[in-house]
Amino acid sequence: MSDKVEAVKKLFTSQSSRVETNKGDTYYQELFDKCEARLNEMRSHQPANKLDFADLLEENGIDRREFMKWASATTAMLMLPPMFTPLVADAAVLMNRAPVIWLELQDCAGNSEALLRADGPKIDEIVLDIISLEFHETLQAASGHQAEKQLEEAMEHFKGKYLLFVEGAIPMAMDGQYGTIGAKGETFHDHLVRCAENAAAVVAVGSCATFGGIPAAAPNPTGAVGVMDVVKNKPLINIPACPANPANMVGVILHYVLTGQVPELDSLLRPKFAFGYRIHDNCERRAHFDAGEYVEEWGDIGAKNNFCLYKMGCKGPMTFNNCSIVRYNDGVNWPIGVGRGCIGCSEPDFWDKYAYERPMADAKIKAPTGGVEKTVDEFGLGMLTAVGIGIGIHAAASAIAGKRENSGESHE
Amino acid sequence: MITHELIERIEGEAVLDFKTDKNGRVQDAAIRFLHFRGMEAILEGRNALDALVITPRVCGICGHSHLITTVRMIENIYHNAGVLIRISDKAQSIRTVTLSCELIQNHIKWLYLVMLHESSKILGKEPAVALKALYISSAVNQLCALFSGQWPHSSYAIPGGVTCDPTHIEVMQALRILSDVERFIDDEVLGCSPEVFEQAMRDNKILSLKGDFGTVLRNFDTLGLLEKGKSHGRFLVLGEAEGVILNGVRNRTDITLVSEDISQTFEHGGKTYAKNALYQGEFYETGPLARALVQKRSGVSDLYRTYGDSALTRLCARVEEMVLLCTQVRQLLSSLDLSQPSFIPPPAIESISGSGVGILEAPRGSLIHRATIEKGKIISYSIITPTQWNLGNGIASNLGVAQRAMIGADTIAKASLIFRTFDVCSVCTTH
Numbered sequence: 001m002s003d004k005v006e007a008v009k010k011l012f013t014s015q016s017s018r019v020e021t022n023k024g025d026t027y028y029q030e031l032f033d034k035c036e037a038r039l040n041e042m043r044s045h046q047p048a049n050k051l052d053f054a055d056l057l058e059e060n061g062i063d064r065r066e067f068m069k070w071a072s073a074t075t076a077m078l079m080l081p082p083m084f085t086p087l088v089a090d091a092a093v094l095m096n097r098a099p100v101i102w103l104e105l106q107d108c109a110g111n112s113e114a115l116l117r118a119d120g121p122k123i124d125e126i127v128l129d130i131i132s133l134e135f136h137e138t139l140q141a142a143s144g145h146q147a148e149k150q151l152e153e154a155m156e157h158f159k160g161k162y163l164l165f166v167e168g169a170i171p172m173a174m175d176g177q178y179g180t181i182g183a184k185g186e187t188f189h190d191h192l193v194r195c196a197e198n199a200a201a202v203v204a205v206g207s208c209a210t211f212g213g214i215p216a217a218a219p220n221p222t223g224a225v226g227v228m229d230v231v232k233n234k235p236l237i238n239i240p241a242c243p244a245n246p247a248n249m250v251g252v253i254l255h256y257v258l259t260g261q262v263p264e265l266d267s268l269l270r271p272k273f274a275f276g277y278r279i280h281d282n283c284e285r286r287a288h289f290d291a292g293e294y295v296e297e298w299g300d301i302g303a304k305n306n307f308c309l310y311k312m313g314c315k316g317p318m319t320f321n322n323c324s325i326v327r328y329n330d331g332v333n334w335p336i337g338v339g340r341g342c343i344g345c346s347e348p349d350f351w352d353k354y355a356y357e358r359p360m361a362d363a364k365i366k367a368p369t370g371g372v373e374k375t376v377d378e379f380g381l382g383m384l385t386a387v388g389i390g391i392g393i394h395a396a397a398s399a400i401a402g403k404r405e406n407s408g409e410s411h412e
Numbered sequence: 413m414i415t416h417e418l419i420e421r422i423e424g425e426a427v428l429d430f431k432t433d434k435n436g437r438v439q440d441a442a443i444r445f446l447h448f449r450g451m452e453a454i455l456e457g458r459n460a461l462d463a464l465v466i467t468p469r470v471c472g473i474c475g476h477s478h479l480i481t482t483v484r485m486i487e488n489i490y491h492n493a494g495v496l497i498r499i500s501d502k503a504q505s506i507r508t509v510t511l512s513c514e515l516i517q518n519h520i521k522w523l524y525l526v527m528l529h530e531s532s533k534i535l536g537k538e539p540a541v542a543l544k545a546l547y548i549s550s551a552v553n554q555l556c557a558l559f560s561g562q563w564p565h566s567s568y569a570i571p572g573g574v575t576c577d578p579t580h581i582e583v584m585q586a587l588r589i590l591s592d593v594e595r596f597i598d599d600e601v602l603g604c605s606p607e608v609f610e611q612a613m614r615d616n617k618i619l620s621l622k623g624d625f626g627t628v629l630r631n632f633d634t635l636g637l638l639e640k641g642k643s644h645g646r647f648l649v650l651g652e653a654e655g656v657i658l659n660g661v662r663n664r665t666d667i668t669l670v671s672e673d674i675s676q677t678f679e680h681g682g683k684t685y686a687k688n689a690l691y692q693g694e695f696y697e698t699g700p701l702a703r704a705l706v707q708k709r710s711g712v713s714d715l716y717r718t719y720g721d722s723a724l725t726r727l728c729a730r731v732e733e734m735v736l737l738c739t740q741v742r743q744l745l746s747s748l749d750l751s752q753p754s755f756i757p758p759p760a761i762e763s764i765s766g767s768g769v770g771i772l773e774a775p776r777g778s779l780i781h782r783a784t785i786e787k788g789k790i791i792s793y794s795i796i797t798p799t800q801w802n803l804g805n806g807i808a809s810n811l812g813v814a815q816r817a818m819i820g821a822d823t824i825a826k827a828s829l830i831f832r833t834f835d836v837c838s839v840c841t842t843h
Contacts, residue, residue: 056543060547104425106447106449107472107839108469108470108471108472108475108839109471109472109473109839110469110471110472110475110564110565111472112472113472113473113564114564147418147420148418171447171448171449178447178448178449178685179446179447179448180446180447181425181446182418183416183418183427185446188447213469214449214451214454214466214469215449215450215454217454217466218454218457219453219454221448221449221450221453221454222448222449222450224449242469242565243472243564243565297757298570298572298573298575298755298757299572299573299575299753299754299755299756299757303575303577303754303755304577328557328561328562328563329550329553329554329556329557329562329563330550330554332554332557332558332585333557333558333560333561333562334561334562335561335562335566335567335568336561337561338559338560338561338566338568338574338575338576339568339575339576339577340561340566340567340568340575340576343465343567351454351466355462355465355466
């Protein structure tokens with residue numbers, strides 16, 4: 001266990017998250033040709049879902065211009081040059097050719113709720129509607145035994161072609177008996193292994209499926225682990241966060257339709273297009289951090305003026321995710337928008353390391369130094385250290401530190 | 413004959429074990445929940461304020477209820493430790509608004525994704541994809557997020573108030589979204605104004621409603637289920653406007669009479685991870701129907717007098733609550749005094765030792781959080797969720813609420829539909 005914790009820490013603090021946003025004309029031209037060929041091939045496939053994209057756009061009063069605006073923004077989100085915009089638009093239309101099977105394991109269904117248009121820009125919502133969700137425990141039309149049969153059929157029919165989305169952790173203690181599914185009482189572990197066997201790729205959605213999440217928080221009563229600890233020898237994409245942002249789920253599927261490949265990943269198998277930058281890098285309150293203006297206490301003058309939440313324990317400076325750009329609930333808002341700091345929910349072990357008001361200096365982990373704006377980063381990190389000293393030790397940190405010692409886990 | 417029926421399209425999964433006679437009529441039904449996370453054990457040993465970010469993760473559809481319950485619990489611990497906690501009217505109203513949003517979106521999803529869908533399916537009708545319901549519940553979540561930052565899994569409420577500091581712009585945006593939601597309820601759900609709906613309940617003309625809710629009721633009528641699903645007729649509301657109804661008599665509640673029964677769990681040789689929640693040692697129904705009856709809301713009470721605690725009354729109570737909540741949210745938003753403070757600082761949690769309880773009316777009924785803390789650190793934490801009340805698994809001589817409602821149904825499919833009228837949530841039940 002200790003080795004694993006160290007390994008995760010090493011991954012987390014490594015330099016591999018650097019994002020290369022310009023790979024040169026030759027690279028993009030080759031990719032463009034490949035995508036074009038791929039889309040032509042997709043066009044010849046039968047749709048796996050009867051919903052029609054054009055009809056849905058019209059029903060929802062979205063015109064071509066608005067759609068192309070979305071395609072252009074999505075192209076940028078996927079870190080592709082503007083020449084890919086028409087291809088991204090085509091890929092969206094062809095998304096109903098990508099069979100997706102969704103499993104719900106040890107979870108709260110929060111990611112399904114997110115997918116159920118808890119958020120995501122409007123066209124993303126429609127794109128999600130037309131994704132052929134072949135089998136989803138919460139959404140599917142069939143239920144009970146009929147649904148089990150449908151799952152078997154879908155796995156057989158789309159053998160080697162479907163994307164397997166997994167929500168929830170896998171309880172390993174007590175021979176996996178903390179979570180069973182279906183009439184035969186198959187354990188979540190066995191269920192996942194079986195469903196992953198013939199998947200084209202596996203996508204772990206949300207913090208529980210990626211790194212174990214809340215069930216794996218100390219003392220991890222059920223021995224919960226993430227998908228990457230169970231599924232081996234299979235392309236795996238992690239989309240962490242609690243809940244995961246639907247825009248990133250759509251991004252991964254779009255990328256798959258477009259290129260037939262998994263997107264470029266960081267050392268924690270997170271797509272770089274979404275997890276290549278820290279929350280802090282694009283935070284709307286960043287200017288206040290740079291100016292040394294902080295909220296010192298909930299409700300104070302700083303809070304009223306939307307100052308930086310770092311001293312209130314915001315983990316934005318060490319959390320890789322695109323919330324500060326994409327936001328939540330149709331872009332309406334996000335936690336920092338309501339003066340509540342980031343809890344670092346897309347990072348491994350965040351429940352034990354970051355959650356709530358423990359400023360980074362007390363979080364027992366080195367801030368990752370990756371990022372695109374090196375000079376800004378260095379400046380920011382210098383500032384963090386200074387602020388950290390100024391804050392002193394927070395009682396919350398010692399409480400958890402004690403708990404982690406008790407549970408036999410090592411500190412960095 | 414014994415049949416195991418999987419109940420899906422809920423949060424998580426449940427298994428129903430039915431015993432049927434030779435005609436397929438349900439003689440006995442047991443409810444099992446087969447997954448467990450151990451949320452309470454995870455909370456213990458942490459700073460009490462950590463619970464604010466952890467408990468919302470109990471549930472993906474009612475996590476906000478867990479947040480507000482935790483906040484109330486911590487404030488109650490302060491109170492019991494002799495510390496006065498003040499919360500501005502503004503913060504209180506904002507908490508109520510966001511909580512109401514969670515109930516409204518939950519009820520919309522339940523009505524369309526579960527009730528309309530499942531009842532149509534049993535009748536052999538191809539259920540339409542209820543995209544419009546998803547879009548409008550998404551809008552409700554946006555309204556919530558204007559104040560809470562995001563939905564699901566927000567933690568914007570803290571002991572002493574809320575972290576958000578909304579301006580008139582957010583309030584205007586919220587009112588605009590609310591108008592869309594009200595229009596959806598009038599045009600799509602009810603097919604009439606709330607006043608006409610209210611009158612239809614009083615006049616027992618509810619089946620003639622034109623909207624999608626009318627379709628649900630007519631589906632139930634065709635299936636002969638409107639007057640089925642009767643249970644003990646005991647009702648409990650422990651949160652807002654509390655009260656308990658036993659033998660038709662309403663009384664005040666006493667939280668000390670609440671207990672948990674673990675006799676049906678794996679730990680004691682049973683077959684489920686869910687503990688039963690009991691009041692005075694008995695199963696009580698909690699949720700929208702209990703709330704409507706305890707508050708003596710006229711339309712639902714009139715239906716109850718005619719139909720008892722049947723599927724019809726249960727369905728109407730949830731839809732009526734949705735209508736009522738919109739009105740309340742409008743009033744709260746319109747009367748927000750933005751000049752008041754969002755947050756009034758309480759003393760540091762590390763200075764506090766003691767116990768407390770937080771109680772709240774969540775989408776599915778009464779939700780209870782209890783904890784003991786020592787110098788701000790959680791010593792013990794206990795959560796009782798609404799579905800533990802309604803979906804408890806009793807024994808033949810003392811049946812759970814939904815269990816009793818299912819017995820006697822013509823078919824397993826109908827019994828399963830009755831089960832779903834209680835708005836099943838599996839992840840909450842075991843947590």
